[in-house]
Amino acid sequence: MTVLMKKRIEEKLGEILIRQGAISKQMLEDALQEQAVSGGLVGEILIKKGHVSELDISQAIAAQYGFPFISVENYDVNPLAVKLLSEDKAREFGVLPMDVIGNVFMVAMANPMNNKAIDEIGIITQKKVQVFLAVMTAIKTAIDKVYADVRNK
Numbered sequence: 694m695t696v697l698m699k700k701r702i703e704e705k706l707g708e709i710l711i712r713q714g715a716i717s718k719q720m721l722e723d724a725l726q727e728q729a730v731s732g733g734l735v736g737e738i739l740i741k742k743g744h745v746s747e748l749d750i751s752q753a754i755a756a757q758y759g760f761p762f763i764s765v766e767n768y769d770v771n772p773l774a775v776k777l778l779s780e781d782k783a784r785e786f787g788v789l790p791m792d793v794i795g796n797v798f799m800v801a802m803a804n805p806m807n808n809k810a811i812d813e814i815g816i817i818t819q820k821k822v823q824v825f826l827a828v829m830t831a832i833k834t835a836i837d838k839v840y841a842d843v844r845n846k
Contacts, residue, residue: 707735710745710752720744747828751803755826756807760805763825763833765789774798777818781838786810789832789839797821803829 704712707721716739724738736750755762774790777798784792788810789801798820802810805824815822 704757706750706757709756710739710749713749713753713756715749715753718743747803747830747838751826751828754805758805758826759826760826763791763801763827765791765801765827765831768801768835770835770839772839775839775843777820778814780836782814782817783836783840786814787829787832788814789827789835792827793818793820797823799823799825799830801825801827801835803827803832 699780707716707811710716711718711721720742721735724735724742724744727733727738728735736745736754739745740747740750752762754760764840768791770790771792773792777793778788778790778800782788786807787802787804790798791801798814798818800822802815802824803826804810805826811822811824
């Protein structure tokens with residue numbers, strides 16, 4: 694029940710960030726060394742070190758996998774979409790319900806590779822799921838707003 698736009702290019706996230714001019718090779722090497730020692734995701738390490746923003750990482754992931762990127766801050770969320778997915782599930786999955794058109798449920802998420810979440814959303818909503826990539830902090834802020842709006846109506 695899932696509609697995904699994965700095209701996965703072979704270029705790794707760090708290579709994309711270098712090509713885009715967001716980081717230097719040395720910054721990537723330092724992050725990879727830290728990853729080898731402490732684990733974690735390279736993107737998160739680069740953010741923690743202050744080398745890149747969440748937006749830089751999101752745009753690089755969008756380029757890597759072919760997911761459309763959306764800025765949720767100014768998106769006019771459809772209240773019908775919000776009613777299809779509980780606030781608890783939206784928070785659990787880190788997903789902002791955005792719209793529903795026919796049999797397609799559109800969501801924004803920072804981790805579009807979370808197939809378990811996407812599949813469960815499809816089961817819950819009984820719709821095909823169209824994923825858009827967005828920045829997690831913006832998603833969390835939007836979740837707070839849209840579910841508060843629903844509770845207050």
